[in-house]
Amino acid sequence: MKKNRFQDLLKDEWYEAIKLAEISGRYINNDNLKKHLDHFSSEIDIKVIGNSVAGEPIRLFKIGSGKKKILMWSQMHGNESTTTKAVLDLCNAFIKEIDHEIFQEILSKCSLFIIPILNPDGARAYTRVNANQVDLNRDMQKLSQPESSILKDTYNEILPDFCLNLHDQRTIFSAGARRNPATLSFLTPSKDPKRSIDESRKISMGLIAGIATDLREDLPGMIGRYDDAFNINCAGDTFQSLSTPTLLFEAGHFPGDYQREKTRKYVFKALISALYRISSFTEKDISDDFEDYFSIPENKKLxxxxxxxxxxxxxxxxxxxxxxxxxxxxxxxxxxxxxxxxxxxxxxxxxxxxxxxxxxxxxxxxxxxxxxxxxxxxxxxxxxxxxxxx
The missing domain is CATH 2.30.40.10 (Urease, subunit C, domain 1)
Structure with a gap:
């Protein structure tokens, strides 16, 4: 397999220099985003792709010009903001380090489509659901809500090669049956009730296995894996069922870090790991590692x-x-x-x-x-x- 330069790139000191420190804590909404739109628009194409139930804008960021299309979305649940902080750090890193060889490789081979806040009404009220009290991650078949329809329409327009579905999880989860919090958890959703493993799932499994390898020293024994019971109403299962390799990210608890500022860093690193592997490795190289996915301990509520x-x-x-x-x-x-x-x-x-x-x-x-x-x-x-x- 091609040499992985990921560990050479991401040092903690480097991350602290590019972290968007003005955005912090657990309460993140469109007001935080709006303050940085001018800064981001220097290198990122930003457009409003629709509005929430209460009329708040939902924005799509596009960066990169490559053939591999990656769609990622955060705050589908409004009170899950850690991954939003991480994707904004990612955007800032691409702007500040645009000449870095690895970033150039990612952006020349990939086009990134990012919805930083899919559920702005839930983000403002700090609730899981939207303004109509609907869980958007159970609405991907009915498409009863404008936010769900916006995500599906964006998927249909882009036809991404990969999807990254970004969430937070509660503090109750352990990585396996050990005294280790699940600081990060991942899942490649099932594509059918049989939980079939086809080539698209092997690719997403291999990507997650690679992320776990890249972050092993940062989070020893603190990376978990979710059960892959099938639910077609969920976004990940819906897109996986369409044979798009889909990765669910779950930002969890790091000891003493209730504001999830440390977890934010590890989500950022996981995103860079995934993007680097997508841009630099062949799909066969990635899928060859799929069995390592099952060595990641399954989450327990301990x-x-x-x-x-x-x-x-x-x-x-x-x-x-x-x-x-x-x-x-x-x-x-x-x-x-x-x-x-x-x-x-x-x-x-x-x-x-x-x-x-x-x-x-x-x-x-x-x-x-x-x-x-x-x-x-x-x-x-x-x-x-x-x-x-x-």
Whole structure:
């Protein structure tokens, strides 16, 4: 196989120099995008391809002039913004490093079509669904929503050779049955209920296997794979069923990184890895690696945000699990800690684990810890613990 220069290109210091630092955090919408349109338009063709339910513009970025056409879209779910940050970093990298040999190779052999925010109404409200409360990723057959139709129409107009479907996943996922968060997860969707593996799926499997290889040192044991149960209503399954190699990206949790700024970097690297392989390797070279895809551990739901072990509650020794609920408050996302469960033992892992050593646990204002209540702070061992994330 052709020598892969990917690791020589992407050093952390280089990424920090091209990162679009003005865009950060979890709340990303069209306002963030609009501020940078003039900057992007110097090298990128930008056009409005339609409007959302509430009338917000949906934009398509085009960069490159090559024969291989790649369609990618982000924020199909409005509260999944990490990949949007990463594709904007990608655009900035192509502008700032336009003369780099690898970027020149990508842009001479590929044409990139990027929808940075497919669901601008959901992005503004920070919801998974659009303004009509419809999950766009379950609407690709009915096409009942303008945003779904825009994506399908764009696909039909471009007839891409590859699709990159970009999402975020919850903090609950582990990469396999280990104490490793799934910081990145991938899936090559099925094309039919039998989950047939034809040449187009082999290509997308090989691309994902290559990404996992390229990021192995950055994320040891922290890359997962989703189950490929078929659902024709989903975008990835729809396009895979049309024999277009399709990759689902899922940005997940990196320890301590609730704003997903570190995860953003790894999504960026994964995008560069995929684009470099598409532009530089033959389809046979890529598909030859397809079996390595199955060595990526399948995601498990093994994580809680916080677990307090062996706490005394009303005379019982129990474990207490807390998860963060994301809320939009005055233009920022706040992480509200919710007491999700208490039980004699809670299996799995906590991103943060606290050993109570059978000391009494109290929540100020409550006589006893109840489930599904907000717990901004607790008293344990006569010390106040604050759980709110900024």
């Amino acid at each position: 994580f809680k945000d916080i677990i307090i072990r062996e706490a005394q509650v009303e005379g019982e020794i129990v474990d207490v699990a807390i998860h963060y609920s994301e809320k939009l408050v005055k233009g920022k996302i706040e992480f509200e800690p919710i007491l999700e469960k208490k039980a004699s033992f809670i299996s799995g892992f906590g991103h943060r684990e606290i050993m109570a050593n059978k000391e009494e646990l109290k929540i100020p204002g409550l006589s006893a810890p109840l489930e599904n209540v907000v717990v901004n702070k607790i008293i344990l061992k006569n010390e106040e613990l604050v759980f709110k994330e900024g």
